[in-house]
Amino acid sequence: MQCVRVARSLVPAAQIPVCFYQVGSLFIDTGPSNARAWIKNYFWQPAPRAVLLTHFHEDHSGNAAFFHDRFGAPVYGHPETGRILKTGFSILPYEKIMFGPAEPVPVVHMPEFFEFEGRRYQAIETPGHAPGHLCFYVKEEGWLFAGDMYVAEKIKIWRRTENLAQQIRSLELLCTLDFEALWCGHNPQPSGGPALLKKKLAYFRWFYDRAAEAYRKGLSEKEAIRFMKLRERPLVKLLTFNDVSVAHMVRSVYQNEKEKESLSPAVL
Ligand SMILES: [Zn+2]
Numbered sequence: 001m002q003c004v005r006v007a008r009s010l011v012p013a014a015q016i017p018v019c020f021y022q023v024g025s026l027f028i029d030t031g032p033s034n035a036r037a038w039i040k041n042y043f044w045q046p047a048p049r050a051v052l053l054t055h056f057h058e059d060h061s062g063n064a065a066f067f068h069d070r071f072g073a074p075v076y077g078h079p080e081t082g083r084i085l086k087t088g089f090s091i092l093p094y095e096k097i098m099f100g101p102a103e104p105v106p107v108v109h110m111p112e113f114f115e116f117e118g119r120r121y122q123a124i125e126t127p128g129h130a131p132g133h134l135c136f137y138v139k140e141e142g143w144l145f146a147g148d149m150y151v152a153e154k155i156k157i158w159r160r161t162e163n164l165a166q167q168i169r170s171l172e173l174l175c176t177l178d179f180e181a182l183w184c185g186h187n188p189q190p191s192g193g194p195a196l197l198k199k200k201l202a203y204f205r206w207f208y209d210r211a212a213e214a215y216r217k218g219l220s221e222k223e224a225i226r227f228m229k230l231r232e233r234p235l236v237k238l239l240t241f242n243d244v245s246v247a248h249m250v251r252s253v254y255q256n257e258k259e260k261e262s263l264s265p266a267v268l
Pocket of ligand 1: 055129130148
């Protein structure tokens, strides 16, 4: 098993390391297309014969079309990932600078169990970070290929499309698995994986409960951020055209609480 780590932002200050993994001739994720020149010239041995995608984001799917076209490797993923990558998707300027675009590629529906070169990869549905996000669990090896389900213990900003309640449920599911290595898409952890996921889950639960309390008090999103003793990141907001912020994380809780209210029976 090899962890391939690339960091190829067009602006060095905006570099975020991205990790993808090679197990024999199987690849889990493919790195961003900004790293294409290096990936093209690297002598991949053994040659790629299949690709599993955790999710469609360009830093994970950025070279799937290259591996597919150059080596004929089928690309497997969730049907939602397939729907998005069939036509491709537009990215914002900051994503272009940090990672580069992902070309369209046909994606085969990933079965729950995928046997390859003597190993069994179990696809675990883990929505919340991106629609159709999957983790790949190899029980016999004690591996969890986690995509973006970990990244760091305390995530305080995120993209407008993320859903905290879903991520909490996904983490609860992952915490029931028996593994050691947390092969994260940005921050690989060879040991102690479950304890790290449990810490992240505890932090997310704390965040959700405090933001829900702010909602019940009738606070605005801005007031909730102060109430939770957090700080908005104006520069991040500006540079990402408001795609990434603290407020998005609070809003995700507010929306979930609103939905819960609309589902609960009216009190007579
Ligand atoms: Zn992602």
